[in-house]
Amino acid sequence: MSKSFTSVWLREPRKATTPGRSREEIVRAALELLDEEGLGGLSMRKLGAKLSAGATSLYWYVANKDELLELAYDEVWAEMIVPDPDEVGWREAASVLAYGMRQAMLRHPWSADLLGRLPALGPNAMHVADKMRRLFKVAGFSGLDIDFANSTLTAYVFGMTIPEVAWNAAIGVENYDPDEMRASVTKAAAQFPDLLERMHMDSYDDPQAVRAMAFDFGLVSVLDGLERRLAA
Amino acid sequence: MSKSFTSVWLREPRKATTPGRSREEIVRAALELLDEEGLGGLSMRKLGAKLSAGATSLYWYVANKDELLELAYDEVWAEMIVPDPDEVGWREAASVLAYGMRQAMLRHPWSADLLGRLPALGPNAMHVADKMRRLFKVAGFSGLDIDFANSTLTAYVFGMTIPEVAWNAAIGVENYDPDEMRASVTKAAAQFPDLLERMHMDSYDDPQAVRAMAFDFGLVSVLDGLERRLAA
């Protein structure tokens, strides 16, 4: 009965040997397609063509598209490095990690969509999770609080970066017109005088800078909050 | 040149009058389909059938599927209520709001996927944004910090709830087998002794309860952190 939950990482790969095409090759090509064209740009047919293979050949290496995405997704986790908290202190390590996670997502915008859709059980994700647990243990948390503190930081970074990625995608990083944006938001915010206040600030002239400030503000707040829990 | 960014909310609706079918009717039907079958369960064809209409009739009321989703998405924001900070204090108001946002997303799991994909420019979203700004002003923030504090809280709630929704979807709230889950994660976490520690805790026996605790832990931390900024 229990239609149990599945993941690439819970199944043995087809083979240890590397015959004709390989899973790595496929994942690499998928990553290229994803980075260039986004999540919508990856189809099994296109990926097959890119590898000069029939679209359906890929199904020998990968059970389905979702598992392929899981594989690609884990590569993003490989780019997130956790500094050693013993060397730089837990707070600095957490801060550097947070910025690194944000950057990795900005480099691979398609990963933002996957966050809420696929489990992160790959070796790279696990490696990061393991290091993060250590980080918060070094900080002084114990028991369930280790995972709670971990989740808090991760949730903040993801929650902050997901909309940022969406925003970049919606308006395009290039050809951004501050006046047009201001006009759009002003229109949407009509009838909300308090919201309109925001328009009069220069947030729309250099949105990248403002978002970096926002990220930092929140990060400091979250870390302050976690530090307070340690004192209690 | 500037392929400018679009949203339903920036275009005038077709008509003020309500002739045969109406936009509201369509959105209501879409919401039902989404709640029952999820994001993948909504197709223009199925929605048309549900309204005993041709699939393509809908295109008279709505420019495309994304705009329809924007419309549905805004209905979720209608369910998030912001208590009056003058009555209950900003911290209590923020806390109640945070729980409300989480509940709204858990009620409409499909909205978690939309967060990172569609702008939230609808009237209901704007209404919440406006009230949230007021909340943080009452708290004592000023200038850009109002929006920064706002983003911090929102990011935390979304970042925490998106994976929660995904988790529910992946394993199903019903027919959850703690032992199977423990086995799966143990397998994925092999070679990471520190991670494995977590298995020995009873987190898998009542995941709902543990996640509620995690949410509360993080929320208190975030609010503590914001409070600290006020003192500075």
Place this chain on the structure above:
DNA sequence: ACCTGAACACCGTTCAAGT
């Protein structure tokens, strides 16, 4: 003004058949 069906250009996935 509103609704239709046919048609276009796509999807992911299965499967019998080939080598």
Place this chain on the structure above:
DNA sequence: ACCTGAACACCGTTCAAGT
């Protein structure tokens, strides 16, 4: 063991045509 093409059951969207 690996790869193929045909086929199935879908998509969103356009558009000429109807009323």
